[in-house]
Amino acid sequence: MDLTVVLPARNEAENLGRLVPDILATFERHGIDGEVFVIDDSSTDATPDVIAELEGDRVRSTRFPVNLGRAHGIAAGFHHAKGSAVAVMDSDRQYDPEDLPALLGALADGADVANGVRVDRADNPWRRAVSRTYNAIVMRAALGVRVEDANSGLKMFTADAIERMGYDPSSLHRGHRFLIAWAVASDLDIAEVPIRHFDRPAGRSYIKAFREGRLTLLDLWTFRRTVIRDRREGAKRPASSRR
Numbered sequence: 537m538d539l540t541v542v543l544p545a546r547n548e549a550e551n552l553g554r555l556v557p558d559i560l561a562t563f564e565r566h567g568i569d570g571e572v573f574v575i576d577d578s579s580t581d582a583t584p585d586v587i588a589e590l591e592g593d594r595v596r597s598t599r600f601p602v603n604l605g606r607a608h609g610i611a612a613g614f615h616h617a618k619g620s621a622v623a624v625m626d627s628d629r630q631y632d633p634e635d636l637p638a639l640l641g642a643l644a645d646g647a648d649v650a651n652g653v654r655v656d657r658a659d660n661p662w663r664r665a666v667s668r669t670y671n672a673i674v675m676r677a678a679l680g681v682r683v684e685d686a687n688s689g690l691k692m693f694t695a696d697a698i699e700r701m702g703y704d705p706s707s708l709h710r711g712h713r714f715l716i717a718w719a720v721a722s723d724l725d726i727a728e729v730p731i732r733h734f735d736r737p738a739g740r741s742y743i744k745a746f747r748e749g750r751l752t753l754l755d756l757w758t759f760r761r762t763v764i765r766d767r768r769e770g771a772k773r774p775a776s777s778r779r
């Protein structure tokens with residue numbers, strides 16, 4: 537199978553009902569042998585019913601009995617994915633499935649990871665400023681990650697890259713914000729691909745900027761002490777003793 541699209545979802549009934557058929561239509565149009573894997577993170581709206589309607593050969597899902605958060609949803613998607621490439625896409629319809637072929641193209645050209653870069657962001661100036669600060673301070677200055685938009689909701693990885701990353705967000709509060717930093721720490725080759733971005737057409741965002749900022753900064757500290765230190769120590773060990 538060419539591609540698994542992982543959709544972490546919490547209370548996205550209205551969006552999933554449109555997004556999943558749109559993704560399947562993209563597969564059809566571009567001759568992609570693909571599947572969709574939805575993680576219903578203990579939604580309290582009609583998300584489970586919508587998923588039950590959509591499920592079939594090319595649509596699978598899992599449901600968490602308690603809310604574990606987006607990063608754990610992504611980790612579950614990585615675990616269950618069957619594709620030789622795996623995309624992570626927000627299920628709020630702020631991204632366009634028609635951008636998936638360009639990301640696949642970047643992997644076909646040799647990248648391990650294709651990171652979507654929102655060229656014309658539909659966010660308000662405040663959100664854009666928070667994001668710029670995050671990219672400049674957390675990603676670039678503190679972690680040396682030189683990508684334009686580390687936090688976009690559309691990214692793609694080769695299955696091999698996922699294996700090499702060993703992504704385990706359990707020590708972090710907001711591990712999904714560190715996916716690209718994780719890839720960089722794992723010495724993966726990252727391509728940046730321009731993508732479209734839209735206003736959320738339905739449902740609502742649960743992001744609270746200050747809480748998000750505080751938890752992400754705590755995570756930065758943990759990330760440096762755990763993931764980065766482990767990789768450095770792994771690199772120092774003789775090759776024969778590495779996993």
Ligand SMILES: Nc1nc2c(ncn2[C@@H]2O[C@H](COP(=O)(O)OP(=O)(O)OP(=O)(O)O)[C@@H](O)[C@H]2O)c(=O)[nH]1
Nearest residue numbers: 544545546548577605606609626627628741742743
């Ligand atoms: N698995 C899981 N997914 C979640 C959770 N919270 C949000 N999501 C999903 O993560 C994606 C992005 O959520 P949003 O709340 O829109 O966050 P965002 O796009 O970073 O923020 P905005 O820019 O405000 O839209 C959507 O697909 C949500 O359904 C959660 O607790 N668990």
Ligand SMILES: [Mg+2]
Nearest residue numbers: 626628630741
């Ligand atoms: Mg969103």
